Amino acid sequence: MIKTHTLGYPRIGLQRELKFALERHWRGEIDAGALETVGAGLRARHWAEQADAGLDFVTVGDFAFYDHVANHIQLFGCEPARFGFGDGDTALARYFTLARGVAHEHAHGVCCGAAAGGAAALEMTKWFDTNYHYLVPEFDASTRFTLASSRLLGEVAQARSLGHRVKVALIGPLSFLWLGKEKSADIDRLDLLEDLLTPYCALLAQLKQAGADWVQLDEPILGLDLPGAWILAFERAYRTLGTAPLPLLLATYFSPLEENLSMACKLPVAGLHVDAVRAGHELQSIADWLPGTKVLSVGIVDGRNIWRADLDAALARLQPLAARRRGELWLAPSCSLLHVPLRLREDAAIDPELRGWLAGAREKLDELKVLRRALADGEGSVSLELREARAALDARRSSERVRRPAVAARVAALGPGADRRASPYPVRAAAQQARFKLPPYPTTTIGSFPQTAQIRAARAAFKRGELAAADYEAAMRREIAAAVREQEALGLDVLVHGEAERNDMVEYFGEQLDGFAFSADGWVQSYGSRCVKPPVLFGDVARPAAMTVAWSTHAQSLTARPMKGMLTGPVTILQWSFVRDDQPRSTTALQIALAIRDEAVDLEAAGIGIIQVDEPALREGLPLRRAAWPAYLDWATRAFRVAASGVRDDTQLHTHMCYAEFNDILPQIAALDADVITIETSRSDMELLRGFGAYAYPNAIGPGVYDIHSPRVPSARDILRLMHKAADVIPARQLWVNPDCGLKTRGWAETRVALANMVEAARLLRAAA
Numbered sequence: 034m035i036k037t038h039t040l041g042y043p044r045i046g047l048q049r050e051l052k053f054a055l056e057r058h059w060r061g062e063i064d065a066g067a068l069e070t071v072g073a074g075l076r077a078r079h080w081a082e083q084a085d086a087g088l089d090f091v092t093v094g095d096f097a098f099y100d101h102v103a104n105h106i107q108l109f110g111c112e113p114a115r116f117g118f119g120d121g122d123t124a125l126a127r128y129f130t131l132a133r134g135v136a137h138e139h140a141h142g143v144c145c146g147a148a149a150g151g152a153a154a155l156e157m158t159k160w161f162d163t164n165y166h167y168l169v170p171e172f173d174a175s176t177r178f179t180l181a182s183s184r185l186l187g188e189v190a191q192a193r194s195l196g197h198r199v200k201v202a203l204i205g206p207l208s209f210l211w212l213g214k215e216k217s218a219d220i221d222r223l224d225l226l227e228d229l230l231t232p233y234c235a236l237l238a239q240l241k242q243a244g245a246d247w248v249q250l251d252e253p254i255l256g257l258d259l260p261g262a263w264i265l266a267f268e269r270a271y272r273t274l275g276t277a278p279l280p281l282l283l284a285t286y287f288s289p290l291e292e293n294l295s296m297a298c299k300l301p302v303a304g305l306h307v308d309a310v311r312a313g314h315e316l317q318s319i320a321d322w323l324p325g326t327k328v329l330s331v332g333i334v335d336g337r338n339i340w341r342a343d344l345d346a347a348l349a350r351l352q353p354l355a356a357r358r359r360g361e362l363w364l365a366p367s368c369s370l371l372h373v374p375l376r377l378r379e380d381a382a383i384d385p386e387l388r389g390w391l392a393g394a395r396e397k398l399d400e401l402k403v404l405r406r407a408l409a410d411g412e413g414s415v416s417l418e419l420r421e422a423r424a425a426l427d428a429r430r431s432s433e434r435v436r437r438p439a440v441a442a443r444v445a446a447l448g449p450g451a452d453r454r455a456s457p458y459p460v461r462a463a464a465q466q467a468r469f470k471l472p473p474y475p476t477t478t479i480g481s482f483p484q485t486a487q488i489r490a491a492r493a494a495f496k497r498g499e500l501a502a503a504d505y506e507a508a509m510r511r512e513i514a515a516a517v518r519e520q521e522a523l524g525l526d527v528l529v530h531g532e533a534e535r536n537d538m539v540e541y542f543g544e545q546l547d548g549f550a551f552s553a554d555g556w557v558q559s560y561g562s563r564c565v566k567p568p569v570l571f572g573d574v575a576r577p578a579a580m581t582v583a584w585s586t587h588a589q590s591l592t593a594r595p596m597k598g599m600l601t602g603p604v605t606i607l608q609w610s611f612v613r614d615d616q617p618r619s620t621t622a623l624q625i626a627l628a629i630r631d632e633a634v635d636l637e638a639a640g641i642g643i644i645q646v647d648e649p650a651l652r653e654g655l656p657l658r659r660a661a662w663p664a665y666l667d668w669a670t671r672a673f674r675v676a677a678s679g680v681r682d683d684t685q686l687h688t689h690m691c692y693a694e695f696n697d698i699l700p701q702i703a704a705l706d707a708d709v710i711t712i713e714t715s716r717s718d719m720e721l722l723r724g725f726g727a728y729a730y731p732n733a734i735g736p737g738v739y740d741i742h743s744p745r746v747p748s749a750r751d752i753l754r755l756m757h758k759a760a761d762v763i764p765a766r767q768l769w770v771n772p773d774c775g776l777k778t779r780g781w782a783e784t785r786v787a788l789a790n791m792v793e794a795a796r797l798l799r800a801a802a
């Protein structure tokens with residue numbers, strides 16, 4: 034028997050309905066009831082789409098008002114005590130407090146716990162190697178788990194009342210613990226497992242009663258290099274969970290199972306889902322190891338990319354499995370469809386030829402439908418659909434839009450010196466100091482200033498054709514001029530133009546480079562209400578014209594201080610786009626690198642002496658298995674250096690990284706050989722910097738002293754304290770003073786005060802030097 038299902042579905046809505054409802058709720062414009070109505074409407078619509086596509090179950094439990102990991106924190110009653118919630122706080126209000134923190138004022142400005150009337154939000158970090166950010170559960174010695182939320186049961190009831198058969202998706206207990214963080218040194222979160230299993234078992238019983246047919250337990254950590262104790266714990270946990278009164282599907286994705294393969298096959302669950310896109314080479318062994326009575330769910334359609342599936346190739350892999358398995362064979366996307374846009378085939382911004390090559394979430398469900406019919410009733414039953422898919426694939430393969438021989442030739446001709454600056458760092462640093470004469474502890478920002486409603490509205494009007502190009506450009510030039518005036522008034526040393534003209538640091542470049550297409554509605558949730566629209570990188574990359582030079586030179590013309598040019602690096606553009614699957618990522622990265630290199634050289638020729646090449650996604654791109662790290666780091670760091678090495682010695686090249694722990698790749702970061710690196714460090718209270726100190730990081734470094742994710746304004750004293758901690762591990766002459774990241778999500782009022790405090794802190798540091 035062949036069945037189809039999905040591990041999860043996008044929740045933000047085609048028009049980002051969830052985003053707009055959330056932001057209205059947070060502004061106090063709609064109440065909780067109205068927000069719940071929007072949520073229920075989206076769920077109903079998304080289940081209806083799954084039912085229309087003929088899936089055997091709809092998936093319940095993938096919806097979240099902010100983040101699905103945060104849902105589990107409430108579900109299992111482990112909201113950290115530091116939030117000090119009282120009986121009067123509703124579950125939804127508590128949920129948003131966990132996600133967004135409580136802003137609070139202190140005379141001394143130092144962040145503290147709930148007792149003082151506020152608390153910092155839960156930390157946010159990347160969901161495996163995706164650009165989705167989850168809220169990190171916190172565990173300490175007082176952590177206890179109870180079944181504490183009825184939201185999930187309510188959603189099951191909603192789906193049942195709409196007539197759907199239900200499969201509930203939950204994060205499995207081991208992945209939930211793994212993804213969390215120990216807040217005190219005296220605990221090991223694995224010791225919490227037994228306690229956590231009690232509410233899981235209670236929940237499974239209640240889900241059965243509520244009418245769920247299946248429960249999918251996501252254990253993506255089975256694709257990581259796990260410590261032995263965690264591997265052993267799987268057997269313990271699933272022996273308990275396996276007694277549940279309804280069937281369990283253990284879901285793995287993103288990475289091969291390798292040493293965990295036979296264990297995963299033997300666990301006492303009713304079925305196993307595997308990622309046949311990233312771990313297709315394991316399918317055969319899994320089919321061998323998985324008892325014939327169990328369900329094998331094959332993640333055959335790519336849940337991480339947007340290319341129309343090669344249905345012939347999929348059938349060639351599925352047919353032998355279908356022929357030999359006695360148990361049910363389920364077909365699914367490789368992972369949750371959270372990571373792809375809802376629909377692409379009708380997107381008005383993408384030209385019709387290209388659209389036919391793509392598949393968003395809804396279109397992927399249709400691919401499953403065709404595959405199922407082909408397996409169950411023979412290929413003849415879907416010959417038209419198979420022919421169409423084949424034609425689209427052929428068109429893509431043979432399209433002249435995909436290949437540009439000159440680009441490939443330029444990549445092939447890159448010599449060994451292409452990724453090296455002319456002189457070593459000390460020589461460059463001296464030339465740059467002679468040119469810029471910056472004071473000790475130079476101050477700068479990371480690039481973006483607040484993307485105000487006014488800026489967004491002007492761009493929206495321009496895109497709708499209601500604002501002429503010249504008027505839009507004039508408006509952005511005024512925004513840049515205002516940002517320059519603000520920075521001069523604050524007394525910053527190295528200025529930025531503020532990125533007003535950019536919708537997004539990746540999409541903006543994609544829009545201007547050949548080889549990329551961009552959608553109108555291809556939104557993907559990044560965190561909470563924030564979305565990104567990853568461009569589609571379909572062909573060889575070329576830069577038809579300069580992309581940033583006019584904006585940067587305009588900004589430089591308004592000030593005598595150095596204006597930092599602002600570029601996004603090749604690895605980040607690659608990582609945050611949907612990239613082609615017909616050539617190695619390393620080749621695509623080099624093509625982008627050459628385009629960025631040309632832009633940097635043009636900026637330099639136009640008189641911009643300081644250039645930043647942002648690489649926040651360098652760490653995120655690391656493969657999930659350590660064995661694959663060296664190869665990735667090799668090509669990724671080379672791509673960065675190719676982008677960054679075309680400039681003269683006296684041009685100061687900055688890079689910036691955030692959203693990650695860098696200590697495990699410090700040698701490779703040092704090998705980037707940027708003159709200055711700015712990194713996010715304030716939330717970790719400079720702990721992240723320790724590694725840089727221990728490694729004797731040789732070049733200049735700007736540890737972030739302002740947490741830009743929080744509305745909290747750091748005082749000069751806070752910043753001084755952080756800089757003193759920094760100076761404990763990094764020689765003062767190497768240090769810069771800057772925020773953690775760009776300020777696009779902040780407002781001007783808070784930005785102004787925070788930066789004034791930052792400049793004051795730098796003045797005090799210089800005075801004491």
Ligand SMILES: CN1c2c(nc(N)[nH]c2=O)NC[C@@H]1CNc1ccc(C(=O)N[C@@H](CCC(=O)N[C@@H](CCC(=O)N[C@@H](CCC(=O)O)C(=O)O)C(=O)O)C(=O)O)cc1
Nearest residue numbers: 164486489490492493536537538539559562563564565609
């Ligand atoms: C640094 N980060 C980024 C990541 N990935 C990226 N691709 N880009 C990043 O910058 N990953 C890690 C982090 C994640 N952080 C963020 C932070 C903020 C956002 C964000 O604000 N996203 C915006 C959408 C950005 C965008 O494309 N804006 C467009 C469209 C604006 C818009 O919504 N217009 C409205 C009309 C507005 C009006 O009339 O006032 C409309 O079209 O309806 C633009 O500026 O033109 C968001 O709103 O979610 C994302 C990731």
Ligand SMILES: N[C@@H](CCS)C(=O)O
Nearest residue numbers: 479480481647649775
């Ligand atoms: N230059 C970008 C970097 C974000 S990671 C910004 O400032 O928003």
Ligand SMILES: [Zn+2]
Nearest residue numbers: 649691774775
């Ligand atoms: Zn950043």
